[in-house]
Amino acid sequence: MKLSLIPYLAMTILLWAGSWYLKPHEVDFSQEALRFSDVSRTSGCSNTHSKVSLSPQFDNIMPWLSSVGAAVCAGDFDNDGLIDFYVTNSGRNTSNRLFHNIGSGKFEDIAVKAGVADCNRDGASMDAIFFDYDNDGDEDLYVVKWGAPNILFENQGDGTFKDVTARAGVGYWGYANGVIAFDYDRDGLLDILVANYFPDSVVNPATGRLARNDLWNPVTSRIMHTTFTHAVNGGRNVLYKNMGNGTFKDVTLEVGLGHTGWSLDVGSGDLNNDGWPDLYVANDFGADELYFNTGASEFPPRFRIVIDPSGHPGIGNDWWKGMNVDIADVDGNGRLDIYVTNILARRYKTDEGNMLWLNFPDQSMIGGCKFMNVSSQVRTNDGGWGWGGKFCDFNNDGLMDIFTVNGFTTGKDSTATYWYQLQEMVTQTKNNAADTKDWPVMGDRDLSGYEPSRLFLQVPQRADNKTAPMTFVERATACGITDLYNGRGIALADYDNDGAVDMYIANQGTPNCLYHNELLTKSQTLSSDRPAIHWIGFFLVGEPSRARRVGDRLLASSRDAIGARVEVWSHGVRQLRELDYCDGFASESERRIVVGLGNSTSIDRVEITWPSGRKEQLQGSELVIDQYHSIVEGNTTPHLAKGAQP
């Protein structure tokens, strides 16, 4: 060896040693109890999603166009204390499913009997939510679609539903991919926001006039986005204000939500802690939108769009491919943070990744909020070709984790990719992205198929380093989440009432998964020197009749109490949960709140802020650890929730 090489060798060793020293230490989760198993087949809630099939005119890119539609929503439609699932199919004349939870981990499909199966005779189902639109105490169902009017089913209280779309006035004909229920004006009546993807009308080249954009009987091949980064020729989103008499009114333009991006999802949450729900709209092929609700300063409320300091609508560079938004306080600072899924595909040189926007106070920004994307630093950015993503404390350690599904279209062979044809099409100026004729044939080529889901577990701080920055570790496969399906919607629901949150995953064109969380089952069987893991659950019931007069307004909570906040204080540490269970792509989670307590066997107190603004406090001594509590607004005596006993 030449002597001149020695310094280089020494430098290499030093660099290696330095990087080893600085690399965050992986936490050994091998002894942890978190484990999931897919029980969809044995539990009786299996469904293989059928894809939408549009006009043969679009056959060259049909896999692309039919890449969405698998959705799931969770709710206890028959009030028996057991969470049920409603699952969509998108193929013509296929039936949607209503999996009724009959206990002992078993389900039966009663969609036909309940009258909610037949949703695909026209158009294609894309998303659905349970919500109590008439505050009568049972969950109604809203199904949004492509190419046919959305449908509102009213729960009759006898196990059946009735189509009340026409009377309610919520049958928007368009291309919805997302829907949430929230109470934007805090009148105690849940409103509906529908996120639309394609526009509902296009120019007919034969007449030069606007015509219905019917993708089954198209008048034009120019149906796609005009650019991949700044397209605004998508569908308009629709905000339906609940008028309280069984009808809704379209107030989209009145409140300032007239943007026409290619919206895939929308999420609501009180981001600036003023009591009013704000909105984040995740758009494909263009900037996402962040809106603050002006309800505190004007009535009726409107939405004010946030333009970041660089003139970008939204909260910063969002890479123009937003698929999912979920909102929760992930870092425990009492402010809601945002998780947006995106695309990370290193083999295509696309390393943008999912975004975790942490919310900090900043007086110079609208709403006093500054958002910083820390996803790379905390290692939650690599979600593959991301779709649904949800915050949840899966291992009940008191720290919020993130689960995300992914995968676009699976081809015959993952190495035969469509990406290069796509790049060629985009970069050649003769092509028009809006025109499907200019898109190369996709055939059975793959585009980020075969991707494993990601379970980002938040790493607990070590006892000797309480100031260490937040970080996550990816543990999906290690925890038993091993499928390679193209996931879309994730419904979080504790279907067996054991306090460990399970997941129903709607996969595109493939079988769905029901991942049972075996955390507590496992922890009970671990060695006796291991302390048990504890939790506490809440089922909040708002009282619309107990409105509060604030100035010249009446503020009330809906019965579903969407927007309510629960703060659980245990050993001086606060955990904040806001009830926004409709958030997340093509999905709705159940409405109960589970708060992980780790090894703690007691809590100090619980503070509840209802959407009406009413604040109530419960002392820890009034509550039972490892149980769900039903809490009714205005009645601070908690009761154990129905069906709460596993």
Place this chain on the structure above:
Amino acid sequence: MSSRLKLLAGALVLVTLVAVAYYRAGVLNLPSVPGEITATDAGLNGLDGLKSFDESIASDHLASEKNKLVDETQAAIAEIRRGDEESGIHHLQSLVQQEPANLVLGNLLRMETFLLSRHWLAANASQGEIALNLPEYLDNQPTRFYRELLKQRQDREIKLQLALSLVDHMLLFPALEIKAPASVEAVEILSGILKQPDVHARYYVPALYARGLNYLYRPFNLVWPERIAAAPDAASNDISLAVAVGQKIGAGSNTLKAELSLSLGDAYAKEGKLNAAHSWWQLANNLAHDDKIRSRVFTRLQWKDEDVASNLEATLQQQMDDIDHPLSDIRFMWQ
């Protein structure tokens, strides 16, 4: 040492001193004020008279027979103190009607109404949290009274008292949904005073200061509709002009000047201009002969730069919550 070297060393010392002074004091530029502005334009005339009147009202001694106003005012207060509250408030209202430009009387009416409303709310809190309907003589008072008075007369003092009564309302009912529209209306009224055809109207210190405080105390998490959103420097613009006018006129007690300086420091701090904020807080400290103000300054000067925004927000909120010393009480102007 050669003379050239001495010159150079002197220049260096001078530059260093200027740099240190600039670093320590920040920028203290105040807006210019026309020389012809009078104490009357500025609303700072007759402060001694107001002080004397205020002291007479508070005095245990019987008022001079010649001063019927003091006598009547004392009688109205006595009615309130002996439990005849409605009559006392109406009595005060009739006195304000006679002397609408009298800031002492206007302030007294607002503060007595505020105190009675506060006591009533506290006494009736257990009856329900929803619509606590105050008795007629306190309900939305004295806002309703001043609105009626404005229909008869357009004095700037009446408008000022109306704007301040909206601030009283914000202090009593701290929900954002009440505070925000009340603040907007108060600002509109104060802007109306400052935009009078008389070119000197914009130098009316009480309105400038009240509007500046309105901007200053708005919580920064509030989202305003774009059409009424205030500029980030709205508070410092108003308060600095108020300070500049005060300096030009040379009127006002040191307490008044210290309060103005302290508020201006707060306004700069809210904008993130920490050097300027420190300078004005320091000036407030120098002007104050009052331990309370000095203590408030001392608290602020101890804040770390990175914590100023959150500490200031919390401090301003505390001041709004301190209903024993309502922010809208303008007695400090003449005391």
